[in-house]
Amino acid sequence: MHDASELDVPTPIDRNRQTTVADEAQRAVRARGLTRRFGTRAVLDGLDLDVAPGEFVALLGRSGSGKTTLLRALGRLDRISEGHLETPAAVATVFQEPRLLPWKRAWQNIALGLRAPDARRRALDALNEVGLAEHAQAWPATLSGGQAQRVSLARALVRDPKLLLLDEPFGALDALTRMSMHKLVQKLWRTHRLAVLLVTHDVDEAALLADRVLVLSQGRIEHEERIVLPAVRSVDQPEFRALRRRLLTSLGVEVADEAIAAAPARLAPGALR
Structure with missing residues (x-):
């Protein structure tokens, strides 16, 4: 991690400029009026967002949100049409596919x-951190x-990011592997x-891992839940x-009774993308 002498310094930004470096003493992300248009359609429509350093935020939303x-x-990875966006200089992304x-x-x-x-040493250290030290020489085709x-997670961490973006990285994994990855991500965080x-x-998944859950609708954050649960969540x-009931309701999913509210709330991927 960077020491105090290496903190990124914020710079001025024009209204339509893509990004600048966030003041990491105050926030990891700051977005104001963030808009992204594709033709005449605004996929992001004046969105405001703050993420604090060290905060774990989960983002839910229906398809097209x-x-x-x-x-x-x-x-x-994409430009913005309008708005003010600050992010750290060091950002890494983990996608659903490795x-x-x-x-x-x-x-x-x-x-x-x-x-x-020392790129090789750093890569080996990162592999060790995710529990795969013995697979350093493995070809991708031989990995589960x-x-x-x-x-993929080690590849993100080796770059020492201040902001880690996870794009449904556990969606294609079986239930047991997904639970193991949850614990690993929490440990690394x-x-x-x-x-x-x-x-x-x-x-x-959002409620088990995050400090805060946001629900995105029509390009804006329409609902927010700060997680206030016992230290060990279940x-x-x-x-x-x-x-869970509040989050499902905010997503427009009717929860008819307690039995449904108690059932696993993992909807089909297409329903909430």
């Missing part, structure tokens, strides 16, 4: 584009889905003290079920 567009804007180069070994995928004399996603923005269609807690 603008989740992926927002993530791409924060990751500097996106590993099949002709490079695991450690080489992690070190790809890393301009440092969970292992490949761990390599606490260790590195970085800001995390998770896009997910899994209401339970889907069986009455407080958790009440939170």
Whole structure:
């Protein structure tokens, strides 16, 4: 991580400029009036957002709500049409697919584009941190889905990001592997003290992992829940079920009775994308 002498300094920004460096002593993300148009359609429509350093935020929303567009804007993968957007200089993204180069070994995928004399050592350290030290020489085709996603996560962390963007990274994993990845992400978040923005269609996942859950609708944040739950969270807690019910309601999903409210709230991917 950077020491105090390496903190990024904020610079002025024009109204229509893409990004600037956030004042990391105050926030990891600051967006005001963020707008992204495709033709005449505004996918992001005057969106305001703040993410504090070290905060874990989950983002829910139906198909077409603008989740992926927002993530791409924060990751500097897409331009904005209007608005003021500040992000750290160091941002990393983990996608739903690991996106590993099949002709490079695991450690080489992690070190790809890393301009440092100790790139190999840093890649091996990152692999060790995600529990795959013994797979450094493995080809991507020999890795399981969970292992490949761990390599992808290591590739993000090796760049020492101040903001980590997770675009449904657990959606294609089986239930047990997904639980293991949840624990790993929580451990890495606490260790590195970085800001995390998770896009997910899994209401339970959002409530189990995040400090704060946002619901995006028609290009704006329409609902916010700050998580106030016991230190050890469980889907069986009455407080958790009440939170799930509120989130589902904010997504326009009718919860008819307590039995439905207590059922796993992982909707089909297409329903909430």
